[in-house]
Amino acid sequence: MPHAIAAEHLTKQYTIGQMAHETMIRDALAKLVRRPFGRRNPKDDTTILALSDVSFAVEPGGVVGIIGRNGAGKSTLLKILSRITWPTSGTVDIRGRVASLLEVGTGFHEELTGRENIYLNGSILGMKKREIDARLDEIIDFAGIGRFLDTPIKRYSSGMRLRLGFAVAAHLQTEVLLVDEVLAVGDFEFQEKCLSKLENLHQSGRTVLFISHNVAAIEHLCPRTIWIDQGRVRQDGETKNVIRDYLAHFSGSLRTGSNLADIQERKGTGEIRYTGIEFLDVAGHLKPVVRSGDELTIRLRYNAARSLHNAEFGMELHTDKGTHVASICTSVSGWRVPYLSAGEGYVEVALEGLNLMPGRYSISLWASGPTRKGWDVLPHCKTLDIEPSDFFNTGKGVDGGFGLVLLPCRWGLHVDSEPAVAMSDAQGAEK
Amino acid sequence: MLLRWWKNTWPYRELFFFLAWRDVKIRYRQTVLGAAWAVLQPLVTMLIFTVLFGRMAKVPSEGIPYPLFSYSGLLLWTYFSVALSGGAGALVGSSELIRKVYFPREALPAAPILAALVDLGVGMILLVGLMLYYHASFTWHLLFLPLLVLELLLFVMAVSLALAAVNVKYRDVKHALPFVIQLWMFLSPVIYPTNMVPERYRFLLALNPLTGIIETWRACIFPGRNMPWSLLEVSIGMTVLIFFLGASYFKSAERAFADVI
Numbered sequence: 001m002p003h004a005i006a007a008e009h010l011t012k013q014y015t016i017g018q019m020a021h022e023t024m025i026r027d028a029l030a031k032l033v034r035r036p037f038g039r040r041n042p043k044d045d046t047t048i049l050a051l052s053d054v055s056f057a058v059e060p061g062g063v064v065g066i067i068g069r070n071g072a073g074k075s076t077l078l079k080i081l082s083r084i085t086w087p088t089s090g091t092v093d094i095r096g097r098v099a100s101l102l103e104v105g106t107g108f109h110e111e112l113t114g115r116e117n118i119y120l121n122g123s124i125l126g127m128k129k130r131e132i133d134a135r136l137d138e139i140i141d142f143a144g145i146g147r148f149l150d151t152p153i154k155r156y157s158s159g160m161r162l163r164l165g166f167a168v169a170a171h172l173q174t175e176v177l178l179v180d181e182v183l184a185v186g187d188f189e190f191q192e193k194c195l196s197k198l199e200n201l202h203q204s205g206r207t208v209l210f211i212s213h214n215v216a217a218i219e220h221l222c223p224r225t226i227w228i229d230q231g232r233v234r235q236d237g238e239t240k241n242v243i244r245d246y247l248a249h250f251s252g253s254l255r256t257g258s259n260l261a262d263i264q265e266r267k268g269t270g271e272i273r274y275t276g277i278e279f280l281d282v283a284g285h286l287k288p289v290v291r292s293g294d295e296l297t298i299r300l301r302y303n304a305a306r307s308l309h310n311a312e313f314g315m316e317l318h319t320d321k322g323t324h325v326a327s328i329c330t331s332v333s334g335w336r337v338p339y340l341s342a343g344e345g346y347v348e349v350a351l352e353g354l355n356l357m358p359g360r361y362s363i364s365l366w367a368s369g370p371t372r373k374g375w376d377v378l379p380h381c382k383t384l385d386i387e388p389s390d391f392f393n394t395g396k397g398v399d400g401g402f403g404l405v406l407l408p409c410r411w412g413l414h415v416d417s418e419p420a421v422a423m424s425d426a427q428g429a430e431k
Numbered sequence: 432m433l434l435r436w437w438k439n440t441w442p443y444r445e446l447f448f449f450l451a452w453r454d455v456k457i458r459y460r461q462t463v464l465g466a467a468w469a470v471l472q473p474l475v476t477m478l479i480f481t482v483l484f485g486r487m488a489k490v491p492s493e494g495i496p497y498p499l500f501s502y503s504g505l506l507l508w509t510y511f512s513v514a515l516s517g518g519a520g521a522l523v524g525s526s527e528l529i530r531k532v533y534f535p536r537e538a539l540p541a542a543p544i545l546a547a548l549v550d551l552g553v554g555m556i557l558l559v560g561l562m563l564y565y566h567a568s569f570t571w572h573l574l575f576l577p578l579l580v581l582e583l584l585l586f587v588m589a590v591s592l593a594l595a596a597v598n599v600k601y602r603d604v605k606h607a608l609p610f611v612i613q614l615w616m617f618l619s620p621v622i623y624p625t626n627m628v629p630e631r632y633r634f635l636l637a638l639n640p641l642t643g644i645i646e647t648w649r650a651c652i653f654p655g656r657n658m659p660w661s662l663l664e665v666s667i668g669m670t671v672l673i674f675f676l677g678a679s680y681f682k683s684a685e686r687a688f689a690d691v692i
Contacts, residue, residue, distance in 0.1 A: 014690065079689065083533040086686040097442075098533075106531040111457050123449040124532055126442070 003095070004176055004207035005058040005081065010090035012051040012076050012231075050076040051087070052231040058207055060095070060175075065222030065239060066211045067246055073231040074211045075180060078102065081209065082178050096175025096207075099125055103180070105165025110154040114145050114164060117153055121168045135171045142193075143167035170197045176207045192394070195220070215243055216390040247387045248288040260365075260381055261303070268376040271308060272367050275344070276301035277382050291389035292406055296354050300365065301346045302376075308340045310370040313347050318380070320360040325404065329366075355406040358388040436682075440535045450542035454517070455549050469550035470557050473509045477502040480622050490623050495653050496565045503652055504621040504645050506558055510551040511587055511641065512612045517543025518591025519608055522599050526692045536685055537678075540591040544584065551580070562652065572651040579648050582670055586640050589674035592681040599684065599692050620645050625662070640666040640673070 051073045058064050068074045079085045081092055082100030107124040108117050118139055122132040132139075140149060143164040145156075153161060179198065198221055201208060212218050218225055218239060225242040227235040235242050261275040280297040281287040290296055300313065314329025328349060330337060337347075362380040369375060391406050459465045477498055484490040485497030492500035518540040522529065525539050562569070598604035616622075619641040628636055636642050643666025646659045 084530065085689040100533065102531045107525075107528050109453060109457065111460050112453065116453075116456065120449050120453055123443075123446045124528065124534060126446075126534065128442075129445050129449075 002060065003057040003093075004060040004062065005056075005095075005209065006093040007057070007077075007081065008055050008091050008093075010051050010054040010077070010080060010087045010092065011049070012073075012080060012085070013088040014048045014050055015046070049231050051080070054090070054228070054231070054233055056226055056233060056236055058209065060207055061205045062224065063208045063210065063222045065218035065225040066209060066228060067213070067215065067218060067225060067243070068228035068234075070213075072228045074228050075102070076231075077228065078178050078180050078209070078211055094176055097126065098176045098178065099169070099172040099174040100178040101169045101180060103165075104169050105161055108153060108161065108165065111152055113152055114140075114143075114149045114156070117164065118168055121165065122171075125169060125172055126174065127172060131173060139167045139171050142170065142197075166194055166197075170194070170201075174206070176209075177201060178209045178211075180211045195394070215247065215388055219243055219390045220394070244289045247291070258382055260301075260378060263378060263381055266376060266378050266381075268367070268374040270305060271369065271375040272302050272304045272311065272340075273376050274300055274365050274367065274378055274381075275303050276346075277363070277365070279384070280348075289387055290354065290384060291387045292354065292356060292358055293389050293391045294354050295350065295352055297348055297350045298363075299346050299348045301344065302367065303344050304340055304342050307342045308369065308375075309338065311337045311340045311375075312368050312370075312372075313337070313349075314366050314368075315349075316364040316366075317356075317384070318362050318364070319404070320362065323404065325356065325361065353408070354386065355391075355408060356386050357404055357406060358386050360385050440537070443535050443538060446534055447538050447541050447545065450538055451545035454542050454546035458546065466549075466553050469553040473502060473505040473554055474557060476509075477505050480505070484622050491627060493624050493626075493656065495649070499561050499565050499567065499652075500624075500649070501622050502561055503558060503649055504619075506551065506554045507583060507641075507645055507648060508616055508619065508621045509554065510547055511583065512616070513550065514544040514547040514584075514587045515591055515594075515612065516608060517547065518587060519594035519598055519604060521591070522595045522688065523602070523605070523692065529688050529692050536688060537592065537681065540595045541588065544587050544591060548580075548584070558652075567653060570654045572654045575651045576648065579644050579651070582640070582667060583644050585674055586644070586670045589670065589677035591677075593677035596681045596684040596688075599688055615639075615641075625659075634665075637662050637665045638669060640669045642666060 054073075054077060066074050066077065076085070078100065079102070080087050081094065082098060082102070083092075084100070084102075105121065107121050109120065112120060115136075118136065119129065119132055123129070140146060143160070143166075145160055145164055148156065148160065153164070156164070195217065198208070198210070208221075210218065210222055222239050224237065225239040226233055227242050227246050235245055259276055261273065266273075276299075278299040278301070279287045279290060280299055282295050282297070284297070287294075287296065298315070300315075304311075312329060312331050314327065314332075316327050317325045319325055330347075361384045363382040363384055364380050365376070365378040365382075366374060367376045459468060462468065464471065480501045481498045485492070485501070490497070521539040521543055522536065528534075528539075529536065561567075594604050594608065618636070618639055620636070625633060625636060625642060625646055643659065643662040643664075647663045647666075650656045650658050
């Protein structure tokens with residue numbers, strides 16, 4: 001099978017003991033004198049297995065995301081693939097020229113001008129002078145440093161430096177590109193620029209391996225994702241599935257349903273009791289992960305002690321900081337339950353587009369009769385973790401720093417002297 | 432193995448140039464005298480040595496005017512010491528690069544060694560000036576000089592590769608090097624001729640490749656002297672041997688650079 005990248009049984013072991021001691025000749029000599037014929041004392045060597053038996057292959061033109069927590073081995077993997085470090089065992093086979101971007105602007109020299117640094121940095125990243133010559137204008141344009149081109153970069157702002165670094169890297173013309181978290185830096189506008197550049201890259205048929213914490217960015221760019229956990233490939237497959245399981249693993253919300261029957265802290269007269277709550281997707285399957293923008297159906301199981309007339313069901317949503325976000329109930333929504341027979345059953349409420357910021361929420365439930373007399377009241381009986389998503393279909397994750405809710409929106413621009421610009425749907429094609 | 436090295440390294444040939452070019456650009460930036468420093472350093476040393484060793488200690492210089500004798504040696508020596516201290520510290524000085532980007536690592540020690548050639552070139556101008564001043568004759572022997580520089584380059588590269596690699600793991604190199612360089616000068620025929628040393632110790636001196644290089648260099652500039660062929664042969668042999676050892680140590684240590692540095 002033809003491949004662009006093939007990694008087989010990659011294992012990388014770091015010896016902590018070796019790095020901590022013995023970096024002075026004195027120590028090495030002392031050790032030699034102490035035990036001239038002995039083997040290394042195994043107690044001195046605390047080893048860490050950064051990668052363990054990692055295998056995968058990427059076909060030419062494939063764009064693959066790699067996710068995993070800090071310290072899971074993602075960066076070690078990238079360093080091995082880009083030949084910065086060697087695996088303890090295992091092999092890597094990469095067809096074509098490789099460029100790796102572990103950091104932008106590596107190798108910049110303060111005293112050199114922007115133009116000189118473009119050439120220096122470009123050649124460090126493996127570009128030929130001819131290639132840099134050909135793309136110089138594009139690079140300068142992308143970095144937006146025009147007027148400062150012949151100024152030493154020690155006079156540059158950190159933002160300019162960053163833009164210049166990315167501009168050089170983005171114009172690498174290699175068959176294989178390995179990218180690490182470059183989006184984690186820079187301002188919003190810059191991230192936007194990087195992202196659209198990365199998008200162009202893979203449209204040009206190049207093989208890209210993209211490492212990020214940013215689930216939204218991976219989802220936006222990569223059809224396939226590999227999840228690295230504790231140095232091993234935990235899952236490798238369609239991004240949608242991998243990310244769902246990855247998020248589920250950390251939020252611990254795989255418990256998609258919960259039993260409410262045994263909760264003691266409840267009020268109400270007991271004509272009806274909630275017995276369970278479940279989160280479902282559109283198709284009616286249990287939903288392990290709930291993400292911003294998702295359609296969510298909440299199923300409330302109950303047990304009615306006797307047949308009831310004009311029952312009302314409702315719930316409240318609070319943030320983990322206690323802010324009351326929303327209330328929904330049957331009567332306000334205009335939905336009536338004139339008659340309910342005794343025994344078990346469930347009510348469902350479908351939320352079309354859960355436009356809440358990622359975070360932890362709590363759900364409180366109540367049920368009552370026509371006189372608003374509480375039959376069953378369960379304060380904060382279930383937590384709902386909402387995970388980040390590519391809500392605006394731009395690849396940018398959003399978090400609580402942006403407020404409480406996500407508002408689907410369309411923007412327009414009108415300049416008095418010009419014809420109107422068409423409104424664009426900011427929530428993207430899938431909605 | 433050599434073929435694979437070549438295939439790996441050839442695409443990066445321009446990097447060697449760019450790194451050297453960076454070193455040249457930076458070296459004299461924000462200095463008033465600029466490239467004049469390249470001449471000033473051996474010139475001032477030559478003047479001091481001429482007074483100390485030429486006039487006061489009366490070190491023999493085999494009929495060559497002592498200033499010209501010592502300057503011709505100092506020119507090569509200055510190149511050697513500048514290139515070596517740059518080359519040996521090159522890996523540690525670029526640890527950020529080593530941790531973040533792949534490229535043939537030998538480009539790092541090679542850069543200061545290539546860059547120092549510019550200084551050598553500038554210093555040559557003064558050598559020619561001194562030769563004119565002392566009415567030295569210009570003969571076809573001078574055509575050997577570039578070959579001697581090539582051997583010197585290879586030798587500095589060999590020692591730099593080894594020391595740079597050791598320096599990654601043992602920073603002791605940084606402290607030992609200035610001292611070693613100082614001693615090395617007195618063990619090379621920079622300020623004295625080889626035949627000042629008793630005959631039976633000369634072979635020890637010959638093991639230092641610089642001996643053959645400097646002696647041959649002088650013999651080319653002052654063609655009245657005999658060409659020290661045997662010294663040169665030993666020197667070339669040692670250079671090749673040390674280059675092989677230095678390069679293979681560098682290649683074997685290379686894999687751990689990013690982890691240890």
